[in-house]
Amino acid sequence: MRLTLNIWRQRDAASAGSMQKYELDGVSEDMSFLEMLDVLNEQLNEQGEEPVAFDSDCREGICGNCGLMINGQAHGPEVTTTCQLHMRSFKDGDDITIEPWRSDVFPVLRDLIVDRSAFDRIIQAGGYISANTGSAPDAHAAPVEKKKADRAFDVATCIACGACVAACPNGSASLFMGAKITHLGELPQGQPERYDRVVNMVGQHDAEGFGGCTNIGECTAACPKEIPLDVISQLNKDLRTALKQGR
Amino acid sequence: MASAQGTSPLNQPAQQVSDDARGYYTPGEPIVDPVAPTGPIDQRWTQRIFDNRLVNPANRRKLDIIIVGTGLAGGAAAATLGEAGYNVKSFCYQDSPRRAHSIAAQGGINAAKNYKEDGDSTFRLFYDTVKGGDYRSRESNVYRLAEVSANIIDQCVAQGVPFAREYGGLLDNRSFGGVQVSRTFYARGQTGQQLLLGAYQAMERQVAAGTVTQYTRHEMLEVIVADGKARGIVARDLVTGEIETHLADVVVLANGGYGNVFFLSTNAMGSNVTAAWRAHRKGAYMANPCYTQIHPTCIPVSGAHQSKLTLMSESLRNDGRIWVPKKAEDCDKDPRDIPEEDRDYYLERIYPAFGNLVPRDIASRQAKNMCDEGRGVGPAVTEVGPDGTEQQVRRGVYLDFADAISRMGRKAVETKYGNLFDMYARITGEDPYETPMRIYPAVHYVMGGLWVDYHLQSTIPGLFVTGEANFSDHGANRLGASALMQGLADGYFVLPNTIREYLADGPFEKIDESHPAVVEARTDVEQRIQKFLSINGTRSADSFHKQLGNIMWEYCGMERSEEGLRKAIDMIRDLKKEFWTDLRVLGTNESINQSLERAGRVADFIELGELMCIDALNRRESCGGHFRAESQTEDGEALRHDDEFAYVAAWEWTGEDGLPVLHKEDLIYTAIEMKQRSYK
Numbered sequence: 001m002r003l004t005l006n007i008w009r010q011r012d013a014a015s016a017g018s019m020q021k022y023e024l025d026g027v028s029e030d031m032s033f034l035e036m037l038d039v040l041n042e043q044l045n046e047q048g049e050e051p052v053a054f055d056s057d058c059r060e061g062i063c064g065n066c067g068l069m070i071n072g073q074a075h076g077p078e079v080t081t082t083c084q085l086h087m088r089s090f091k092d093g094d095d096i097t098i099e100p101w102r103s104d105v106f107p108v109l110r111d112l113i114v115d116r117s118a119f120d121r122i123i124q125a126g127g128y129i130s131a132n133t134g135s136a137p138d139a140h141a142a143p144v145e146k147k148k149a150d151r152a153f154d155v156a157t158c159i160a161c162g163a164c165v166a167a168c169p170n171g172s173a174s175l176f177m178g179a180k181i182t183h184l185g186e187l188p189q190g191q192p193e194r195y196d197r198v199v200n201m202v203g204q205h206d207a208e209g210f211g212g213c214t215n216i217g218e219c220t221a222a223c224p225k226e227i228p229l230d231v232i233s234q235l236n237k238d239l240r241t242a243l244k245q246g247r
Numbered sequence: 248m249a250s251a252q253g254t255s256p257l258n259q260p261a262q263q264v265s266d267d268a269r270g271y272y273t274p275g276e277p278i279v280d281p282v283a284p285t286g287p288i289d290q291r292w293t294q295r296i297f298d299n300r301l302v303n304p305a306n307r308r309k310l311d312i313i314i315v316g317t318g319l320a321g322g323a324a325a326a327t328l329g330e331a332g333y334n335v336k337s338f339c340y341q342d343s344p345r346r347a348h349s350i351a352a353q354g355g356i357n358a359a360k361n362y363k364e365d366g367d368s369t370f371r372l373f374y375d376t377v378k379g380g381d382y383r384s385r386e387s388n389v390y391r392l393a394e395v396s397a398n399i400i401d402q403c404v405a406q407g408v409p410f411a412r413e414y415g416g417l418l419d420n421r422s423f424g425g426v427q428v429s430r431t432f433y434a435r436g437q438t439g440q441q442l443l444l445g446a447y448q449a450m451e452r453q454v455a456a457g458t459v460t461q462y463t464r465h466e467m468l469e470v471i472v473a474d475g476k477a478r479g480i481v482a483r484d485l486v487t488g489e490i491e492t493h494l495a496d497v498v499v500l501a502n503g504g505y506g507n508v509f510f511l512s513t514n515a516m517g518s519n520v521t522a523a524w525r526a527h528r529k530g531a532y533m534a535n536p537c538y539t540q541i542h543p544t545c546i547p548v549s550g551a552h553q554s555k556l557t558l559m560s561e562s563l564r565n566d567g568r569i570w571v572p573k574k575a576e577d578c579d580k581d582p583r584d585i586p587e588e589d590r591d592y593y594l595e596r597i598y599p600a601f602g603n604l605v606p607r608d609i610a611s612r613q614a615k616n617m618c619d620e621g622r623g624v625g626p627a628v629t630e631v632g633p634d635g636t637e638q639q640v641r642r643g644v645y646l647d648f649a650d651a652i653s654r655m656g657r658k659a660v661e662t663k664y665g666n667l668f669d670m671y672a673r674i675t676g677e678d679p680y681e682t683p684m685r686i687y688p689a690v691h692y693v694m695g696g697l698w699v700d701y702h703l704q705s706t707i708p709g710l711f712v713t714g715e716a717n718f719s720d721h722g723a724n725r726l727g728a729s730a731l732m733q734g735l736a737d738g739y740f741v742l743p744n745t746i747r748e749y750l751a752d753g754p755f756e757k758i759d760e761s762h763p764a765v766v767e768a769r770t771d772v773e774q775r776i777q778k779f780l781s782i783n784g785t786r787s788a789d790s791f792h793k794q795l796g797n798i799m800w801e802y803c804g805m806e807r808s809e810e811g812l813r814k815a816i817d818m819i820r821d822l823k824k825e826f827w828t829d830l831r832v833l834g835t836n837e838s839i840n841q842s843l844e845r846a847g848r849v850a851d852f853i854e855l856g857e858l859m860c861i862d863a864l865n866r867r868e869s870c871g872g873h874f875r876a877e878s879q880t881e882d883g884e885a886l887r888h889d890d891e892f893a894y895v896a897a898w899e900w901t902g903e904d905g906l907p908v909l910h911k912e913d914l915i916y917t918a919i920e921m922k923q924r925s926y927k
Contacts, residue, residue: 012838029676030549038789039552045787045842050834053841055342057515059555061670062440063346080673088676109486110839117463120343124455128448129407133327133739134398136405140362143416153409153434156441160345189407 001027001092008099029088054112059083064159069099074163074222081224101166105209118208119160125204126197127180142188152186155179157225164219170211175219178231195242252918253288260913261893268865275908278897280700288918292391296744300751307332309754311495315467315522317344320714321501322446323738329453340466345447348515352439355431356731358396367428369393380722381871382921388719395740406445423728431728467522468772472529473764477710481768488836496753497709504693504715508852510796512690513558519848520855531705532897534698534718537863540872542691543610547643556689559667564603566651571622571644582683611688612805614644625685643685694721698897702745713737723871779846784829788845791826808876812864819857868892
């Protein structure tokens with residue numbers, strides 16, 4: 001198929017960027033979206049034009065490194081990561097607009113690459129259980145109800161790609177944060193730090209400049225791992241309890 | 248049982264008679280592990296933990312440790328050494344430590360917990376691992392791995408890793424990779440992700456505590472060896488292009504495996520050998536580089552645009568039946584229209600006892616044989632041969648669930664394999680409930696890596712190597728669910744207990760940027776980058792990488808022969824010349840430049856590829872993932888030659904124009920006897 005691509009080009013964080021138009025022919029429906037961009041880049045390199053920079057690593061939907069706004073949707077039209085989106089979701093003659101994640105907290109570093117280090121800092125603020133190496137009791141010392149273990153796993157599958165933030169009209173990272181708070185909060189090992197965790201993570205989230213949640217639900221709709229919206233309810237519930245306790 | 252073992256040798260050192268690689272290498276002095284433990288095998292590690300010197304907590308603050316890579320081995324080590332109070336600097340090329348490729352491991356992690364009371368033990372896990380590695384690993388290292396495996400599970404559970412559980416709330420186990428006990432812990436099909444996030448979170452906690460500093464989007468391009476010791480690295484900030492010097496008392500490489508030397512593999516796009524290869528060029532020996540693991544159940548290549556391959560869990564072979572048409576003319580038919588009598592269930596035919604469950608290397612090699620015979624299925628893909636000629640080949644075999652669906656019902660198949668079927672459908676656009684899946688082998692893991700001693704120290708003092716980047720534990724073949732085990736064993740429990748023996752002599756005399764070794768390393772890095780940017784040829788780094796991959800896959804892949812390997816070495820040498828004269832890297836150093844990043848990685852892959860072929864050429868035996876056409880039984884099974892090759896091949900770099908020097912480390916077993924395997 002033949003496509004017209006409108007791609008955001010930006011030299012670096014300090015430069016202004018703009019949309020550029022590229023024509024690409026011979027795209028096969030078996031290509032992944034990123035392989036289509038590989039083909040474009042090979043063509044640009046031949047023409048003496050610098051290739052389009054974009055992030056990707058595992059290309060099997062698990063590392064969370066890739067993420068593009070495709071025709072205004074985070075990760076494009078399917079419920080999956082950009083790397084797992086295939087060109088059979090498009091048709092000959094399509095115009096495709098490709099932009100980096102939309103968020104002030106994720107500044108553009110070049111072309112389609114953004115800086116998501118704010119996510120690491122939210123985890124640093126409390127997204128862990130303090131268990132020094134070697135200090136652990138036997139793994140069977142604390143049984144976990146299967147339902148809770150399954151729920152913990154389901155929400156722990158978040159890949160921190162940032163689609164939730166990019167899709168949210170408020171630019172909130174509540175789904176990302178709620179997933180971690182719910183994961184650790186479901187487990188007995190996560191209880192001792194549960195309420196400090198939520199206060200510290202939310203504090204960091206707000207300090208980074210992410211917006212507040214108004215329950216719109218765009219985040220969960222865009223989430224390639226289908227993290228459910230109710231993790232945000234859990235986050236709010238834990239936060240309320242923490243504040244009542246005066247933390 | 249085990250306590251009496253490990254006191255006297257059970258085999259003689261190997262005496263190599265054949266010399267296939269003569270002319271390509273120089274024979275060197277034998278190498279011995281200077282810190283190899285002795286005594287009863289089950290007491291060696293405990294004794295060593297005690298014998299290794301301690302570092303006073305007040306001194307730890309004065310000791311700087313550099314760790315390159317943030318996967319299971321690197322992330323776990325950063326967290327643990329940070330907790331202990333050392334100053335850790337952690338480097339990764341990705342935008343966050345959480346993206347390291349350990350995250351993609353699906354199946355699970357082995358541990359000798361014996362929670363199922365099915366006869367498992369530390370000794371049995373040790374035995375299975377040595378046997379699975381085809382008796383080409385060091386027994387002391389493997390025993391230690393089995394010994395600490397149980398602690399890993401405890402540690403991960405304490406961190407909140409959401410392993411699968413039974414209704415009683417206790418941890419579930421499954422059997423994995425052809426072993427007869429259930430010792431594999433798992434978190435659905437995303438065990439690697441959950442273990443990595445556990446290590447990542449532990450590491451981020453130390454970042455907050457100030458003991459670990461993380462440098463993301465940084466790539467190590469050189470190791471600094473000053474006065475005989477590894478004292479730092481030169482890294483490039485991938486955002487600004489700045490070349491930075493980082494100095495320390497010790498350097499740890501945890502940079503993963505080099506499967507991407509084949510271009511197409513299940514590794515991440517960025518996985519590379521550069522950190523290890525730069526260290527190799529500075530004096531670290533590379534061990535058994537030809538040992539590669541090829542996974543039989545991956546989604547086939549769909550065209551020349553293919554950028555990576557996706558693995559599907561091996562568990563599919565439990566219920567799926569593998570076949571190809573008997574007649575080549577049936578290959579483009581709808582498989583459902585091919586009658587039963589025209590199908591060749593070739594694994595069931597050749598290996599009636601194990602059928603579709605034969606080990607990975609056998610399943611892989613037979614799939615290739617079928618396709619080479621012209622009986623492959625799926626779309627014909629243009630293959631550009633290593634010599635540039637194009638041909639149309641169907642590279643796929645069917646993995647058919649029709650029988651399983653009629654036997655168990657669609658619902659049961661869905662419960663067991665639903666997520667894999669969905670993934671397959673998304674990538675191929677075909678519905679595997681309706682039409683058979685197509686699969687083909689792909690490079691998945693490398694057992695070879697930098698040579699290390701029992702303390703995980705390389706031949707450069709002060710340079711330690713952990714995880715897939717070292718050669719230590721898997722011999723010639725790795726068992727399923729053992730990669731995660733080794734990464735975390737090294738990071739959480741082994742390295743922290745061995746590195747202190749080295750650091751007890753520190754802090755070492757401070758060096759600064761004016762030290763000749765630093766100046767030299769920086770200059771080398773800067774000149775290399777300038778060279779890449781100034782060649783101004785016609786071809787992208789990717790195009791060279793693909794060509795290298797074709798050569799490696801054809802001649803140093805599933806089956807290797809003397810003739811093929813010689814041809815490959817010549818081709819790689821030509822490719823190297825072409826690369827350095829016809830590469831085109833646009834843009835500058837002073838910003839994000841992914842073409843420049845790739846050029847550096849491909850340059851190192853080319854040199855590694857040549858060494859892999861030389862290693863494969865020298866090893867005229869078949870063992871584990873290394874199959875030499877000249878060394879097989881009448882039935883086409885792998886044939887080991889313990890009398891000639893029961894050794895670790897440790898290669899020394901001698902310069903661009905020099906021949907590599909081969910140092911042999913004898914493999915002497917004291918607790919286990921070598922046996923030839925058979926799956927007929």
